[in-house]
Amino acid sequence: MMSRFSLQTRRSKDRAATLLLYCAALLLCAGVFFALYFVASRGWQVISWEFITEPPRDGMTAGGIWTPLVGTLQLTFLSMMATIPVGVATGLYFSEYASDNAFTRILRLAIRSLAGVPSVVFGLFGLSLFVVLLGFGSSMLSASLTLACLALPLMITASEQAFMAVPKEYRDASYALGATRWQTICKVVFPSAASTVVTGIILSVGRVAGETAPIIFTGAAFYTPGLARSIFEEVMALPYHIYVLATAGVNIEQTRPIQYGAILVLVVLVLSVSSLGIWMRRRRL
Amino acid sequence: MTNIAVSSVITGREDRDAGTEKDVHIGTRGLDLYYGEAHVLKSVSFDMYRSSVTAFIGPSGCGKSSFIRCVNRMNDFIAGARVTGELLVDGDDIYAPGTDVIALRRRVGMVFQKPNPFPMSIYDNIAYGPRLFGVTDKDQLDDIVRRSLEWAALWEEVQDKLGSSGTGLSGGQQQRLCIARAIATEPEILLMDEPTSALDPLSTARIEELIRDLKKDFTVVIVTHNMQQAARISDYTAFFLMGELIEYGKTSKIFTAPDEARTGDYITGRFG
Ligand SMILES: Nc1ncnc2c1ncn2[C@@H]1O[C@H](COP(=O)(O)OP(=O)(O)OP(=O)(O)O)[C@@H](O)[C@H]1O
Ligand SMILES: [Mg+2]
Numbered sequence: 001m002m003s004r005f006s007l008q009t010r011r012s013k014d015r016a017a018t019l020l021l022y023c024a025a026l027l028l029c030a031g032v033f034f035a036l037y038f039v040a041s042r043g044w045q046v047i048s049w050e051f052i053t054e055p056p057r058d059g060m061t062a063g064g065i066w067t068p069l070v071g072t073l074q075l076t077f078l079s080m081m082a083t084i085p086v087g088v089a090t091g092l093y094f095s096e097y098a099s100d101n102a103f104t105r106i107l108r109l110a111i112r113s114l115a116g117v118p119s120v121v122f123g124l125f126g127l128s129l130f131v132v133l134l135g136f137g138s139s140m141l142s143a144s145l146t147l148a149c150l151a152l153p154l155m156i157t158a159s160e161q162a163f164m165a166v167p168k169e170y171r172d173a174s175y176a177l178g179a180t181r182w183q184t185i186c187k188v189v190f191p192s193a194a195s196t197v198v199t200g201i202i203l204s205v206g207r208v209a210g211e212t213a214p215i216i217f218t219g220a221a222f223y224t225p226g227l228a229r230s231i232f233e234e235v236m237a238l239p240y241h242i243y244v245l246a247t248a249g250v251n252i253e254q255t256r257p258i259q260y261g262a263i264l265v266l267v268v269l270v271l272s273v274s275s276l277g278i279w280m281r282r283r284r285l
Numbered sequence: 286m287t288n289i290a291v292s293s294v295i296t297g298r299e300d301r302d303a304g305t306e307k308d309v310h311i312g313t314r315g316l317d318l319y320y321g322e323a324h325v326l327k328s329v330s331f332d333m334y335r336s337s338v339t340a341f342i343g344p345s346g347c348g349k350s351s352f353i354r355c356v357n358r359m360n361d362f363i364a365g366a367r368v369t370g371e372l373l374v375d376g377d378d379i380y381a382p383g384t385d386v387i388a389l390r391r392r393v394g395m396v397f398q399k400p401n402p403f404p405m406s407i408y409d410n411i412a413y414g415p416r417l418f419g420v421t422d423k424d425q426l427d428d429i430v431r432r433s434l435e436w437a438a439l440w441e442e443v444q445d446k447l448g449s450s451g452t453g454l455s456g457g458q459q460q461r462l463c464i465a466r467a468i469a470t471e472p473e474i475l476l477m478d479e480p481t482s483a484l485d486p487l488s489t490a491r492i493e494e495l496i497r498d499l500k501k502d503f504t505v506v507i508v509t510h511n512m513q514q515a516a517r518i519s520d521y522t523a524f525f526l527m528g529e530l531i532e533y534g535k536t537s538k539i540f541t542a543p544d545e546a547r548t549g550d551y552i553t554g555r556f557g
Contacts, residue, residue, distance in 0.1 A: 100364075169401035173463070176359060177414040177470060178391030187413070192404055 036267070043264030046257045052265070060223060060245060061254050065262050068241035070227050071140075072266075075219075075237055076209045078144035079151060083204055086148075087155025088197060094156070095163035096185055115153035120213035122150045127217040141231040143219030150214050151204040158200025162193040195280070202277035210270045212239040222248075238266045310335040310504045311356060311474065314371040318351055318528075321365035325351045327528045328370070333521065338496060338505045340515035340536065342551070343525035349508040350398055352525070353476040356506070357393040358386050374474070391418070394472030396480045398508075400459035402451035402466075407434075407443050410451040410462055414470035429469050436498070437465035438491030456483045464492065468499070475499060477507040481514065493518050512552055516540050524548045 050064055057063030090111075098104040126146025136142040166189050174184040212220075221234035222244055228235040245259045246252065311333040318326035325348050333339045341349040351360065358379060360366040371378045379389055403410050411430045412420075420426060430447065434440040439461040443454070451462050460483050467475060477496075481489040496505055496518050509515050515522055515536065522539040524532045524547075532539060532548045543549045 167401075169397070169399065170403055172359065172362070172397065173401045173403060173466075174413070175362070176357060176390060176395040176397070177417060177466070178387055179417050180387055183417060188403060 039260055039263050039267060042257070043260035043262075046261035047264065051261055055226070056223070056241075056258075059251075061251055061258075065238065065241065065258075065265060067224060067227060068236040068238045068262070069265065071221075071224075071235040072209055072238040072269075074140060074228065074235060075144050075147060075215065076205055078140060078231065079147035079208050080201065080205060082145055082148035083151045083155045083208075084201055087152055087200075087204075088159045090152075090156045091159030091161075091163055091197075092185065092189075094160045096181065096189065111153050111156055115157065118213070119150055119211055122146055123214040123217050125149065126214060131218055137232065138217075138234055139219045139232045140228050140235040141219070143215040143235065143237075144231070146214045146218045147208045147211060150211060151208050154207055155200055155204050158203065159193070159197050162196035162200060163189055165196065166192045199277050199280040202273060202280065206270050206274035206277060209273065210239055210266060212237075212243055215240060216243075238262060238269075242266065308335040309333070309373075310375065311506070312371075312373040312376075314373070316355065316368065316370040316372055318348070318355060318360065319365075319367045320351075320363060325528050326355070329530045330370075331523065331530060331533045333504065333506060335504050336500055336502070337520040338500050338507060338518055339521045339523060340519035341506065341508045341523050341525060342510070342512065342515055343531075344551070345510075347525040348528045349525055350478050353395070353478060353506055353508060356474065356476055357390050357395050358384075359395065361386065391470065392472055393474045393476060394467040394470060396460075396464050396467050396475070396477040398478040398482075400456060400463050400483065402454070402459050402462050404450060404452050406448045407451050407454070407462060408447040411466050411469045414466060418470065433465040433469040436468055436495050437461040438488055438495065439465055457485060457488055460484060461488060461492070464495070468495075472503065474504045474506070477505065479508050479510065482510070489514075512540075512554075524551060526551075 052064060052069065053066050054064035055067045056065065094104065094108065098107075123146060126142060126149065130136045130142035130145050131138055136145075170188045170192060171184055174188045179187070215237055219234055220237045220240040224234060224236050242259060242262050245255050245262065309332040313329050313331060316326055316329040317324070329352065341352065343349055354360045355368060355372055356374070356379075360368065368380050372380055374389065374393070377384075379386075403413060405413075408430055411433050412426045415426060415429050420429070431440065431444075434443060439458060442458060443462075451459065454462060460480065464477070464480055467477075481492050484492065493514065496507065499505055500520075507515075507519065519536045521534065522536045523530055524539065524543075524545075526547060532543055532545045534544075539548060540552060543552070549555075
């Protein structure tokens with residue numbers, strides 16, 4: 001009797017916990033979908049070919065988002081140019097070269113915690129290092145490097161895990177045939193891990209493209225008349241453009257539709273890049 | 286070990302296909318292997334001869350795989366693995382500081398206990414070793430791939446699908462692919478860890494034939510749980526028990542008149 005009773009309480013506790021978690025998940029999804037709906041319902045009217053391909057006009061109260069859109073693509077591309085080699089190399093170091101000792105454990109821990117640092121801290125770091133100390137000024141270069149720092153922990157962790165997931169048997173087979181460590185990395189480890197590394201890159205792109213805080217102090221422009229032609233120029237960026245439209249425009253009410261249109265484009269951009277990454281990751285496993 | 290030398294001196298007879306016993310290819314002197322605290326090989330000393338087949342027998346966990354992994358220094362990759370004593374290949378201690386491990390592994394091929402083909406095509410699996418050594422000529426590679434597959438009794442089954450993945454083969458086919466890959470570089474010593482454990486009788490017979498062929502040029506060390514196989518193909522047999530080399534000598538002697546009662550018990554299956 002006693003045991004049946006306790007089994008029943010356990011069952012109902014289990015059911016209650018399931019329900020609670022289910023509700024929490026539902027609430028979260030509802031929140032996300034409401035936000036999406038909110039943005040989409042207000043933004044979709046302004047979306048047009050011209051909106052995408054024309055620069056802002058009339059003190060940013062009219063026109064499109066071409067300049068900030070291209071700026072975001074430039075920043076993302078440039079930051080990936082820095083993040084990918086450094087991140088993949090560091091991931092390789094951790095997975096193939098680093099022995100498990102106090103030093104590498106501290107390094108790993110540092111990288112994990114770096115992933116949790118608020119992005120504005122990266123912004124201030126970029127300001128003092130790239131803008132001031134290295135003298136790159138407020139520019140596409142400084143902003144991209146700051147974004148690169150932000151994405152680095154993610155890139156390192158993703159590529160380290162990708163390399164670690166390569167079965168030991170492959171390495172053994174390679175070494176037993178007389179391969180050097182570098183040959184083994186190039187011919188066996190890297191090809192087996194490549195698609196997982198690409199997934200990490202895509203997730204990093206998704207992380208970087210929507211960031212505002214790291215670029216405000218380091219190279220994002222309030223307004224530029226045209227596209228940036230060199231990496232030493234300031235550059236408009238979509239997230240910052242939205243922030244500007246919402247807080248510092250000439251006529252905030254008048255620019256509302258443009259704001260929502262810009263948000264919609266950014267959200268769709270980031271969501272699709274991230275979903276692509278998640279889909280690729282799922283497909284691998 | 287001593288009784289071989291003595292017996293061959295007394296009888297004055299050399300086993301013709303067994304290589305000369307003066308020609309030691311692999312020798313160990315008080316070899317100990319530890320995995321952390323675990324003492325896996327205990328002061329193993331014996332000589333293996335050039336152009337001969339040496340079979341390692343012994344119950345599961347006695348250290349046979351561990352021993353052959355010492356010979357190409359694959360134990361280097363196991364954290365906490367430590368070797369003391371000497372392991373001589375052609376008279377050189379391969380654990381001496383300054384040993385070129387890469388060069389060693391090019392001379393000592395290995396077939397692993399578990400088949401481990403690369404996730405690449407059958408062709409690329411076999412061409413992997415030769416390419417490491419700088420063979421780039423297409424015709425030459427084609428030749429090596431074909432010959433190695435024929436040797437390993439796999440050519441007929443895969444000749445039409447050399448481009449398909451090696452991991453898509455059956456377990457037994459993967460095993461033969463790994464054998465083909467190991468011999469493609471023509472190592473002077475071939476370590477084979479239960480190479481026929483996943484094979485049907487026909488392929489097993491082909492591999493045994495291969496081993497007999499190989500020993501004309503190569504020194505073969507083979508781990509096997511199949512006593513008949515050891516008796517059939519090996520010239521010498523080493524019996525291990527809990528990390529110790531209990532007995533080593535001519536296969537004909539080990540299987541007919543072993544010095545140690547434990548050896549006889551194991552071979553006849555009276556051993557737990
Ligand atoms: N990587 C490892 N780390 C720690 N201990 C190991 C490792 N590999 C093997 N051992 C231990 O070393 C001992 C010998 O193992 P080994 O694989 O050499 O046995 P074996 O004779 O090849 O057995 P089997 O016939 O089952 O293949 C075992 O007790 C095993 O637990
Ligand atoms: Mg074994």
